Amino acid sequence: MARIELADLAHAYKPNPTQPSDYALRPMSKTWDDGGAYALLGPSGCGKTTLLNIISGLVRPSHGRVLFDGKDVTDLPTEARNIAQVFQFPVIYDTMTVYDNLAFPLRNRGWKEAETRKRVQQVAEMLELSADLKHRASGLAVDAKQKISLGRGLVRPDVAAVLFDEPLTVIDPHLKWLLRRKLKEIHHELKLSLIYVTHDQVEALTFADQVVVMTQGEVVQTGSAQALFEAPEHTFVGYFIGNPGMNLLPCTLKDGRLMLGDLPFSIPAAAAGQIAADGANITLGIRPEFVETCDAQQADALRATVTSVKNMGTHFLADFRLGQYAVAAKLATAGDLAPGGAAYLRFPQQRTLFYVNDKRVA
Incomplete structure (x- = not known):
């Protein structure tokens, strides 16, 4: 786990930006505390996935720095940042069993089999995958496959952060609600640093301790669900949070x-x-x-x-x-x-x- 600092960060996909609208991500400085659960919330195109990809190393910012526990990782590739990332759609090995899928990230880092088995069983129980551990992933429904993806992201206890890019998109509504609550419980139990991208305010407010609201490439407010509801700092937050x-x-x-x-x-x-x-x-x-x-x-x-x-x-x-x-x-x-x-x-x-x-x- 790590304290993640974004120092004077900005990003434009076009060269030589001159107008605020040229930026996919407008200048910002933010700190993500070690062990915190954060949600990046905003409509499509607001810059939340760009920000997540900058943290993961998939995108290099055109301005500013990214620091993990004070170490500058701006120029480090994804594999050198010690993060786990879970995407919209399942990223698993269909030919492997559920157990082997969950064990793969640990075996890849030289874990002993006894320690691997204990950790896999712990995460599988949290995600209610224990009964499927011996089954091949190829035979499972897409809901179960995405739960395996979540498990692969959560199985390593030593990651700087686990990054989620709208991971519940393919999940049916009832299971989506259950998994949001389950992720909250897992965060409290494992104390991992979690950053979660979503356009769904219910998803963000259910999951996160702190919600980062974004619009047009700008972070307009960071706060708890109560603060965003009762004291929105920007008209967009007032409009976007709440129904109506x-x-x-x-x-x-x-x-x-x-x-x-x-x-x-x-x-x-x-x-x-x-x-x-x-x-x-x-x-x-x-x-x-x-x-x-x-x-x-x-x-x-x-x-x-x-x-x-x-x-x-x-x-x-x-x-x-x-x-x-x-x-x-x-x-x-x-x-x-x-x-x-x-x-x-x-x-x-x-x-x-x-x-x-x-x-x-x-």
Whole structure:
């Protein structure tokens, strides 16, 4: 295991980049702690696989350095970095038994057979492959083959890190859920450093202690599931995390007042300077979970029109029209809400966030 440091790292696939859009990976500096479980989360093309391949040595960064425990490995090939990598599709030997597939990485490094057997049995039990150890891999379903790939990545206890590139893509939904939980348990038991690439927020938030959210080649926030949900540092994080995502409502300044359409809002003292800056792109953000319905007489009530109300089983999902803006709310009860009817909404001050040029200021 290793502490992985990315120092002033950036990458462009085209020569002589001049614009931010030329970079597949924009300049960043980050540290991955020894033994941590991280997820790189973002949409296709955001740079997460490029970043993973730079860490593994499959891609050399066009700028910056990669360090393992303080040692510069930027120019080292993959095989010299002591990492394991698990890909989208199974990478195994079909003609070998499950046992031999799992044992191969250890035998290749000169492990004694008794130690190899003990480790293989440990990993096989974790992945529920014990009953298949004597079977040839060629006869197994694709789900089981991908579990073997996971096992081959996890079987070496001395690796600097295990890197996963969307490894559950070919797994059926129910088994995918079980394997996410299993990987979490394995991480806690084996204390391996794990970095996991995915575009699935549920997968990332279930698996990782820290989630690295990326968009357009940039890391916009790193944090726990709770931090990403309750305090997104960037509008993209608010939009991308959650179902539905955060309500993001453009605001303007008028005569020194913050306006949501024709509705005034108090400017948070901590953000007053940035919000008042010339040319600032101001956005109010609030999660659907924190939008409340209230009485018309309440001082901070906002008059809205109900667009739709859906019973989701555990909650009601209501859509409103607030002036020119759409607002979603997750409500415990629907009360007398009906499409086309009037309603009054409240945005609790402690749950309302403000962004300038997409970055949180309060």
